[in-house]
Amino acid sequence: MTKLIIPTAFNKRRRIPARMLSGLVLLAMLIAANIAAYIFHHERSDSYLCLAPSHIAIIRTALGAERARESSDATASFAFGFNCSGDAGSDASDSSARLFGTSPAPIARVGRPYTYRPSLIQSGNTDRWSVEAIDAAGRETGWLAVDPQSGVLTGTPLVPTTLDVRLTAKSDDGRARLQQWKLYVDDRFLLLGTDNNGRDVARALLEAMQSTVLPATIAALIVLGVGVPLGALSGFFGGRAASLLIAISSAVQSIPGILLIALAGRLSGWNLLLIMAAVGVVLLPETASGVRELVERFKRRDFVEAARELGMSDNRILWDEIVWHNGRQFIVERVAQSYAAAVLAEVTLGFLDLTDSLTPSLGRVLLVGREVNAPAMLVPALLLLLLVIGCFSLLPRGFAELWGRPR
Amino acid sequence: MTSLLRNGFLTLLLSLALVVALVAIPADNLDPCADSVAAAATTPTWSVRVDSVARRVVRGHLPCASQLTGSDSLFADLPHLLRTSGALVLTTMLLVILIAVPAGIAAGRDRHNAWARSAGRLIQTLSSLPVIVWATAIFALAFRSGQSVMTNPWVTFTAAVVTLLLGDRLLGDVHDRVARSTHELLAEPHIRTVRAAGFSMRRHLVQGLVPPVADAIASRTLLLVGGAIVAERLYGIRGLGSLVFDALKSNPMEREVIVVSTVALVTLGIMMRAVAEGAAVLADGRRRM
Numbered sequence: 001m002t003k004l005i006i007p008t009a010f011n012k013r014r015r016i017p018a019r020m021l022s023g024l025v026l027l028a029m030l031i032a033a034n035i036a037a038y039i040f041h042h043e044r045s046d047s048y049l050c051l052a053p054s055h056i057a058i059i060r061t062a063l064g065a066e067r068a069r070e071s072s073d074a075t076a077s078f079a080f081g082f083n084c085s086g087d088a089g090s091d092a093s094d095s096s097a098r099l100f101g102t103s104p105a106p107i108a109r110v111g112r113p114y115t116y117r118p119s120l121i122q123s124g125n126t127d128r129w130s131v132e133a134i135d136a137a138g139r140e141t142g143w144l145a146v147d148p149q150s151g152v153l154t155g156t157p158l159v160p161t162t163l164d165v166r167l168t169a170k171s172d173d174g175r176a177r178l179q180q181w182k183l184y185v186d187d188r189f190l191l192l193g194t195d196n197n198g199r200d201v202a203r204a205l206l207e208a209m210q211s212t213v214l215p216a217t218i219a220a221l222i223v224l225g226v227g228v229p230l231g232a233l234s235g236f237f238g239g240r241a242a243s244l245l246i247a248i249s250s251a252v253q254s255i256p257g258i259l260l261i262a263l264a265g266r267l268s269g270w271n272l273l274l275i276m277a278a279v280g281v282v283l284l285p286e287t288a289s290g291v292r293e294l295v296e297r298f299k300r301r302d303f304v305e306a307a308r309e310l311g312m313s314d315n316r317i318l319w320d321e322i323v324w325h326n327g328r329q330f331i332v333e334r335v336a337q338s339y340a341a342a343v344l345a346e347v348t349l350g351f352l353d354l355t356d357s358l359t360p361s362l363g364r365v366l367l368v369g370r371e372v373n374a375p376a377m378l379v380p381a382l383l384l385l386l387l388v389i390g391c392f393s394l395l396p397r398g399f400a401e402l403w404g405r406p407r
Numbered sequence: 408m409t410s411l412l413r414n415g416f417l418t419l420l421l422s423l424a425l426v427v428a429l430v431a432i433p434a435d436n437l438d439p440c441a442d443s444v445a446a447a448a449t450t451p452t453w454s455v456r457v458d459s460v461a462r463r464v465v466r467g468h469l470p471c472a473s474q475l476t477g478s479d480s481l482f483a484d485l486p487h488l489l490r491t492s493g494a495l496v497l498t499t500m501l502l503v504i505l506i507a508v509p510a511g512i513a514a515g516r517d518r519h520n521a522w523a524r525s526a527g528r529l530i531q532t533l534s535s536l537p538v539i540v541w542a543t544a545i546f547a548l549a550f551r552s553g554q555s556v557m558t559n560p561w562v563t564f565t566a567a568v569v570t571l572l573l574g575d576r577l578l579g580d581v582h583d584r585v586a587r588s589t590h591e592l593l594a595e596p597h598i599r600t601v602r603a604a605g606f607s608m609r610r611h612l613v614q615g616l617v618p619p620v621a622d623a624i625a626s627r628t629l630l631l632v633g634g635a636i637v638a639e640r641l642y643g644i645r646g647l648g649s650l651v652f653d654a655l656k657s658n659p660m661e662r663e664v665i666v667v668s669t670v671a672l673v674t675l676g677i678m679m680r681a682v683a684e685g686a687a688v689l690a691d692g693r694r695r696m
Contacts, residue, residue: 254677255672256632256672351539351641373550375547386536
């Protein structure tokens with residue numbers, strides 16, 4: 001492995017393994033993303049499940065000053081135009097919701113093609129489609145066109161505006177079916193663009209990071225703070241504590257961990273922090289067992305006897321000589337694995353639709369992206385997940401290289 | 408057998424603790440037939456809780472049709488659900504053996520063989536990605552090709568097996584263990600003697616590889632069961648995992664379904680582990696269960 005040479009404060013040349021450096025860079029990126037998420041946290045109600053925040057202002061402008069005063073918060077704005085799932089909202093009549101099997105995207109981007117393929121629940125043989133798109137000034141827009149046979153709506157907006165769109169399907173027997181919605185044309189710059197429903201992907205990911213990466217620290221801390229001392233003490237002093245630890249470890253490992261975590265989540269009302277604590281508890285026995293085996297292996301070595309002969313206390317032998325000097329690689333590896341496992345557990349629960357639907361999470365971004373099949377949402381979310389896994393896979397290897405190097 | 412019995416006994420104790428916890432935690436509703444709002448107004452006493460849950464769990468008889476299974480008897484549905492989950496786990500395990508063992512032997516026999524090394528690295532890399540990454544990729548690929556993986560049950564099952572095969576660490580672990588064991592085994596004096604005498608070493612190699620492979624499988628069987636229940640839920644396969652997650656999501660929570668499904672899943676895992684450990688004992692006369 002290539003080793004980078006960087007100067008230290010003492011003007012010595014010290015080698016940092018490239019793996020460790022890569023892991024640290026990834027970790028710095030994760031922390032920076034979390035800090036960014038906290039800084040831009042001010043409008044929590046407009047999460048990725050609803051509209052992108054930049055659209056709130058447009059909605060308010062479109063509604064007019066009087067209505068905007070009434071709708072003092074962003075959530076109230078949705079009631080006028082859209083619901084949180086991005087479907088056509090209260091403006092569309094109830095009957096249209098039953099007649100149409102599809103919902104249009106409420107957001108269009110300036111300079112980007114907008115497409116909507118409507119489908120009727122009970123389609124007639126000779127449906128004729130027509131569209132009417134009127135802006136706030138009452139003028140009809142020219143860019144939105146419909147194919148009279150298939151009903152596919154296409155066009156590329158050129159200026160930001162708000163349109164009242166009325167899509168009508170008429171059959172030969174004179175029956176007319178109407179779908180009506182507000183279409184917001186936005187020209188703001190969005191880093192990662194929007195998904196099929198116009199939601200800001202970058203913001204979705206930032207919010208997801210906030211509720212995924214930092215809470216996972218709880219699980220890692222439980223493993224480090226409880227699992228390691230428990231394993232070390234039971235391994236060094238043995239006795240019934242060690243037997244009990246083996247028993248508990250075997251029993252907990254007999255039940256699929258994800259099931260226990262999901263159960264803890266359900267009983268805690270899908271509280272994220274408690275879920276992470278449950279992840280820590282589920283991972284704890286495995287770490288404790290590993291540390292116990294490691295300490296049992298080392299406590300029979302000659303250097304322990306030599307240390308005793310020199311008058312070192314048991315505590316110092318255990319924590320300094322065995323755990324720190326001989327077990328730290330293993331402990332760092334286990335803690336990093338626990339961290340990655342906690343993130344993965346949270347993402348899995350979100351992806352399985354088992355978490356609170358209003359709490360943003362990486363798994364829920366993946367779930368929404370999968371349901372609406374939005375690669376713009378799926379790809380960055382998957383990359384972010386791989387970034388987390390990669391970071392916590394590289395770091396322990398880097399530490400192993402650093403500590404394992406002959407002095 | 409002693410360790411297996413101890414594990415089984417402890418798991419039984421843990422399942423019992425789970426039942427007690429489920430009964431003890433105040434419920435919004437203990438009766439799946441009742442209206443949750445009405446039930447929330449009345450707090451059932453301890454005796455009612457114990458009686459209600461224990462009776463349904465022990466007899467496997469639901470007082471009304473369960474919202475999830477659609478039947479009055481949970482135990483009547485259990486064989487079918489268990490069969491589906493078992494088939495998913497067993498098929499994946501079989502494929503792991505068919506892929507990882509030959510690749511591992513090839514990598515272990517000649518460590519300088521570029522093809523074997525590349526195959527090993529590929530297997531390790533693929534199996535390091537989690538189940539949800541593979542599931543998302545399969546869904547996206549299916550959508551790109553204009554098809555759905557959920558329409559045909561065989562396609563759904565195959566997709567779930569592929570997801571589990573690639574997303575679980577078992578494939579990488581078994582490959583790694585087989586490669587290492589093959590390398591060590593080939594350096595053993597009795598194998599070298601067999602080779603020097605000009606005899607086929609296949610039988611000795613197989614005999615020597617069964618214990619490490621069985622160990623790797625036994626230690627990860629329960630994780631494979633955990634992956635299988637996630638795959639079931641992702642692909643909408645009606646198995647125990649799908650049922651237990653639906654029960655967790657249901658409102659009111661169907662506690663007896665969770666308890667029975669969890670115990671059944673754990674039993675499935677322990678049985679498979681016992682089979683793997685049994686195979687290791689049969690292959691290595693020095694070992695005991």
